[in-house]
Amino acid sequence: MEALVTAPGNTAVINTIPIPEPAVNEIRIQVRAVSLNPVDALYTAAPPAPDDPGRVVGSDFAGVVEKVGDNVTQWKIGDRVTGFVQGATAENRRPGGFAEYAILEADLTIRIPSDISFEEASTVPLCALTAAQMLFITLALNAPFNNPAKVTHELKGDSPAILIYSASTSVGIFAIELALIARTPQGKPYRIFATASPKHHEKLLKKGVTAVFDYRDPDWPAKVRQESGGIAAALDCIAEGDSTAKISHSFEDTGGPIATVRGEAWTRDGFKDGVTGIYTTVWVGLGHDLYYRDALYTLAPPAPDDPGRVVGSDFAGVVEKIGANVTQWKVGDRVTGFVQGATAENRRPGGFAEYAILEADLAIRIPSNVSFEEASTVPLCALTAAQMLFITLGLNAPFNNPATVTNKLKGDSPAILIYSAATSVGIFAVDLALIARTPEGKPYRVFATASSKHHEKLLKQGVEAVFDYRDPDWPAKARQVSGGIDAALDCIAEGASTAQVSHSFRDGGGTMATVRREAWTREGVKEGVTGIYSAVWAGLGHELHYYGKYIPASDEWRAFTVEFYNYLSADPHRFPITHITPRIMPDGLHGIVPLAFPLLGEDLVIERNYAGPADYLKPISAEKLVFPLKPQPK
Numbered sequence: 001m002e003a004l005v006t007a008p009g010n011t012a013v014i015n016t017i018p019i020p021e022p023a024v025n026e027i028r029i030q031v032r033a034v035s036l037n038p039v040d041a042l043y044t045a046a047p048p049a050p051d052d053p054g055r056v057v058g059s060d061f062a063g064v065v066e067k068v069g070d071n072v073t074q075w076k077i078g079d080r081v082t083g084f085v086q087g088a089t090a091e092n093r094r095p096g097g098f099a100e101y102a103i104l105e106a107d108l109t110i111r112i113p114s115d116i117s118f119e120e121a122s123t124v125p126l127c128a129l130t131a132a133q134m135l136f137i138t139l140a141l142n143a144p145f146n147n148p149a150k151v152t153h154e155l156k157g158d159s160p161a162i163l164i165y166s167a168s169t170s171v172g173i174f175a176i177e178l179a180l181i182a183r184t185p186q187g188k189p190y191r192i193f194a195t196a197s198p199k200h201h202e203k204l205l206k207k208g209v210t211a212v213f214d215y216r217d218p219d220w221p222a223k224v225r226q227e228s229g230g231i232a233a234a235l236d237c238i239a240e241g242d243s244t245a246k247i248s249h250s251f252e253d254t255g256g257p258i259a260t261v262r263g264e265a266w267t268r269d270g271f272k273d274g275v276t277g278i279y280t281t282v283w284v285g286l287g288h289d290l291y292y293r294d295a296l297y298t299l300a301p302p303a304p305d306d307p308g309r310v311v312g313s314d315f316a317g318v319v320e321k322i323g324a325n326v327t328q329w330k331v332g333d334r335v336t337g338f339v340q341g342a343t344a345e346n347r348r349p350g351g352f353a354e355y356a357i358l359e360a361d362l363a364i365r366i367p368s369n370v371s372f373e374e375a376s377t378v379p380l381c382a383l384t385a386a387q388m389l390f391i392t393l394g395l396n397a398p399f400n401n402p403a404t405v406t407n408k409l410k411g412d413s414p415a416i417l418i419y420s421a422a423t424s425v426g427i428f429a430v431d432l433a434l435i436a437r438t439p440e441g442k443p444y445r446v447f448a449t450a451s452s453k454h455h456e457k458l459l460k461q462g463v464e465a466v467f468d469y470r471d472p473d474w475p476a477k478a479r480q481v482s483g484g485i486d487a488a489l490d491c492i493a494e495g496a497s498t499a500q501v502s503h504s505f506r507d508g509g510g511t512m513a514t515v516r517r518e519a520w521t522r523e524g525v526k527e528g529v530t531g532i533y534s535a536v537w538a539g540l541g542h543e544l545h546y547y548g549k550y551i552p553a554s555d556e557w558r559a560f561t562v563e564f565y566n567y568l569s570a571d572p573h574r575f576p577i578t579h580i581t582p583r584i585m586p587d588g589l590h591g592i593v594p595l596a597f598p599l600l601g602e603d604l605v606i607e608r609n610y611a612g613p614a615d616y617l618k619p620i621s622a623e624k625l626v627f628p629l630k631p632q633p634k
Contacts, residue, residue: 005054005100012057019101022069024362025305027109029081029102030120031063037126037170040087040098058098059084062112062122071553080112082123100380123170131174131235134259135162138278141182141190153233153257154616159188160232163224166215167194167204167245172237173259180208193221193228236260236277250274275566276618279598311592312352313338315374316366319627326360334366337565338379339538352589354629355531362540362560367568377424377580377624378568384536385428385489386564387557388513389416392532393487395444397574399567402559407487407511412436413445414486418477419501420469421448421458424580424624425515426491433463445502447482449474451621478504486511490531498531499524501518582626589629596625 005011005319031079031431037059040182046327062082065075075081087096095103102600112121136143139209140153141162164175172194179192194204195215204212211227213220230252236244247258248271255274260408267501271277316336319329329335337358339351340527390397394407395416418429426448433446448458449469465481467474478485484506490498493514501512502525509528516533525531568575601619 001196003095004057005028005352006021008058012449015054017054017056017099020095022072022103024065024105025072026069026103027065027075027081027106028067028069028486029061029063029083029104029419030066031061031097031100033122035056035060035122037121037402038094056087056095056097056099056102058087058096059126060122060124061097061100061102062118066101069106071417075109080118081109081119082118082125082234083109084129087457096202120251122616124174127176128172130171130261131178132237134171134261135178135182138259138315139235139257141179141233142185144178145184155184155232157232158186159184159191159231161191161193161210161228163228163231163234163247164192164194164237165234165243166196166237167209168200169198169237172196172235175235175237176204176207176209191228193231197567220516220571221246221249225252229581232256239277239279242278243268245270245272247270247541248277251275253365266634310349310353312350313340313380313508314358314376314378315351316372317356322360326405329360329363334357334375334377335363336372336379337363338383340540350457352592354538354589359540362502362558362565364565365572366569367572367574369573371582373582373626373628374579375586376626377582378428378575378577379426379565380536381580381624382428382432382568382577383539383561383564384425384515385432387487387534387536387539387560388425388515389429389432389436391557391560392513392534393511395433395487395491396439396576397564398432398435398437400563402563403556409486410439411486412440414440415445415447415484417481417485417488417501417504418446418448418491419481419488419497420450420491421463421466422450422454423491426450426489427552427580429489429491430458430461430463430579445482447478447485451479475500475503479506484508486510490514492516493531493533496524499526502526502529502531505529573616583616583620583623586629587627588627591627596627 001013001017001019002345003017004012005017020028038378040058051130059082060082060495062080065077065079065081068075080105085095085097085102085104086254087098110121110125112118120377132143135141136155137145137149137151139162140151140155149357162179164170164172165181167176176192176194176231182190184190192209194212195211196204196212199606207391211224217223224504228250231247231250232252234247236248236258237245239262244258247477252276254272255276256278258275260277260279266537282443314336315338316334317322319331319333319335322329322331335358339349339356364375364379368373386397389395390401391403391405392407393416394405394409416424416433418428418433421430430446430448433444436444438444447465448463449467450458452468455468465478467478471477477529482504485504486506487510488501488504490501491514493516493632498512498514505526505528507528509526509530512531514531514533538554538557539561541555541561542553570576585595587595595617
C-alpha cells in the first residue's frame with residue numbers, strides 16, 4: 001500500500017509499505033479521507049531510528065472496515081467508521097493513519113452517521129476528544145455522558161461562566177458545541193463566552209454563545225470580565241505567547257483553571273494570581289505508554305545493537321554489594337551519587353533502576369539526619385555548582401582543590417552574581433559561595449537574581465542583594481549596587497540570559513560560568529566578558545560523548561569530584577550545604593516518563609509552564625523531582 005512516511009530532513013514522502021494486519025481487538029480500515037492536525041507536521045521532525053524505514057504520519061482518518069481481528073464483535077466488514085491514532089513518533093512503532101489502510105482499536109472507533117461524509121467525519125476524532133478532555137476532565141464541567149475519569153476540580157455556582165478562547169479553531173468549534181450541550185449537576189446551562197475574529201461572531205451568537213469578543217481588541221479580557229461577572233474556567237485553544245496570561249485577567253477574583261492545548265508555547269509572565277494553566281495531551285486518551293516529549297537523553301535513538309539505555313543521573317540508596325578493592329564502604333551503608341547514563345555512545349547504565357553501580361570514590365555518604373529523597377537532590381547539581389565556582393570562576397574552595405584554575409579573581413571581596421538562584425544549581429551555588437572565603441580569609445560578596453517570592457529567603461541566607469530577573473533594568477541595578485560584578489554563574493544559560501548577565505559586570509569584564517553550551521546567544525555580550533561552559537560529566541573522569549561533542553577523560557576534574565564529595569561526606573550527621581527541597585512524586589520508576597518529563601519539558605527553562613491537576617504536577621520552583629522506590633526482591 002502507499003503511505004506517507006517520515007524521511008530524513010524533517011519531512012515525509014510517499015512510500016510503498018506492507019499492509020498492516022489487525023491484532024486482537026483491532027480492525028483494519030480502508031482509508032477514504034484524512035484530515036490534518038498541526039501535530040502531524042511536528043512529528044516529522046523526529047529523525048527515523050537507524051533500523052526504521054520511516055514511520056507512517058497522521059492522526060485523523062475515516063474509511064470502511066475491511067478486516068476485523070479476533071474478539072471484535074461490534075464491527076463488521078463494510079461499516080463506515082472514523083478514529084485517530086498517534087503515529088509517527090520515533091518510539092511509537094504503531095503506524096499513523098495517512099495511508100491506504102490503517103488500524104484502529106475496536107473500542108476507540110466512531111461509527112459514521114448515514115448523513116455524514118468520510119471527509120466530514122475525518123475532522124472529528126482528535127479535536128473533539130481534545131475538547132471533551134479539557135471541558136469534562138480538566139475543567140470539570142458536568143459531562144452529557146458517563147464520565148469515568150477522576151475529576152479533581154469543582155466548578156461552583158448555578159451557571160458558571162466558561163470562556164473558550166479562539167472558538168473558531170478546530171478544538172474551539174467542538175468545545176463550543178459540547179459546552180452548550182452540557183448542563184450543571186442541577187440541570188442548568190453553563191454560560192458560554194468566546195473570542196474569535198469578527199467574521200465568526202454572528203454564527204457563534206446564533207449557536208447560543210452569550211457574548212463573543214474580538215481577540216485583537218487589547219481590552220477584551222476586561223470586557224469579558226465585566227460582561228460575565230468573572231470567568232470561572234476557560235479553554236485556551238491556541239496556547240501560545242501571552243494568550244493564556246490574557247485569559248487569566250478575565251477571571252473572577254477567586255481565580256480558576258485554564259485548560260490549554262499546548263504545554264510549552266505560552267508564557268506564565270503576567271498571570272493573574274489564583275489562575276492556573278493546565279495542559280493534558282490528547283494522546284493519553286488512547287491508553288498506551290506514550291512518548292509525546294522526551295527528556296533530553298531519550299532524544300538520542302538507541303544504536304542498532306542496543307536493547308535500550310538506562311536513563312537517569314542522581315540516585316540514593318543502600319550499598320548492597322561491593323567489588324574488589326573497595327575498603328571505604330560496607331554493605332548497608334547509605335550513599336548517594338550520580339552517573340551519566342542514557343547516551344547512545346555511553347553504554348554505562350544510568351541510575352533510574354532498582355539497582356545501580358557507583359565507583360567507590362565517587363559516592364557520597366548520606367548523613368544520619370538526611371533522607372534518601374533529600375540526599376538524591378545533591379550529587380549532580382552540587383558538583384555542577386562547585387565546578388563552576390571553584391574551577392571555572394576561580395573562587396577559593398573550602399576544600400582541597402586539585403584542579404588547575406586559570407581565572408584569577410582580584411580585590412578584597414569580589415562580587416559574585418548567581419543568575420537564577422532558585423534553580424537546583426543556583427541553590428547549591430549560593431550555599432557554596434557564601435561558605436567560601438578568599439585566600440585572605442574574607443567573604444565573597446554574593447548577589448543573585450530570582451523570582452520575587454524567593455528574595456526574602458536568599459537575603460536571610462546572607463546574599464547581599466537579590467534582583468527580579470523579569471525587571472528589564474536588573475543588570476544596571478546589580479552593577480550599581482555591587483559596584484560591578486567580577487564573576488557570575490548563569491544557571492539558566494538560554495536565549496539572552498548570558499548577555500544580560502554580562503552587563504552587570506564592571507568595565508574590566510570578567511568570566512561567566514554557564515550551565516549550557518548552545519542555548520544562549522553570543523549577541524549583545526559585553527566586551528571583555530567571557531562565557532565558559534564545562535560539562536559536569538567531566539567530573540566522572542571518563543571519555544564522554546555529549547551532544548555530538550567529544551570530551552576527553554580528565555584526571556584533574558575527577559580528583560576534584562573526589563575531594564568535593566569527601567567534603568560533603570565529612571560530617572556523619574549533616575551536609576555542609578543545604579539539600580534542595582525534594583518534591584516527592586508517586587509511582588516510583590513508573591511515574592518518571594508520564595509525570596516528570598512533561599514538567600521538565602524539552603524547551604527553554606523560562607518557558608516551562610506545564611501544570612497538571614495534582615499538587616505534585618505544579619510548575620517546579622526551588623525544588624527537585626524525587627521518585628522514591630520501594631525495595632523489591634532481586
